[in-house]
Amino acid sequence: MIVRVYRCTVVAGKEAEHREYAFKSRHPSLSREPGLLAFYAGKPLLDSDDRTRCMVQIWESLDALKAARGEFWDQPMKTMDDEVRTIYDSATVEHFELADEYRAQDS
Numbered sequence: 001m002i003v004r005v006y007r008c009t010v011v012a013g014k015e016a017e018h019r020e021y022a023f024k025s026r027h028p029s030l031s032r033e034p035g036l037l038a039f040y041a042g043k044p045l046l047d048s049d050d051r052t053r054c055m056v057q058i059w060e061s062l063d064a065l066k067a068a069r070g071e072f073w074d075q076p077m078k079t080m081d082d083e084v085r086t087i088y089d090s091a092t093v094e095h096f097e098l099a100d101e102y103r104a105q106d107s
Contacts, residue, residue, distance in 0.1 A: 001037065001098035002065050004057040006076060008091040012051060018087045022053075030057075035064020051089070058098070065095075 010018045022041065030039060039057040044050040059065040066073045076091035
């Protein structure tokens, strides 16, 4: 399995625009990708003025990730259109092979 960690910094004042894009466009389209096992979106802690957001994705294989993300699978913003890019100050993406897994026991 492949762990993909995406981090971005949202332009000041565009936090609501980012949230709308993420929840109305990006998350629904991502959830339909074959080979994506799970994703978790993170936002700053309450009362924080941090503009960093993150998303951790779990893919069944590197081939599945490449098929979904295309030629620029290892680059964070190549597949975004120019209008969406104006929401972001910066973005990074890292990939890891899953080395260990922990799941909490149901009570």
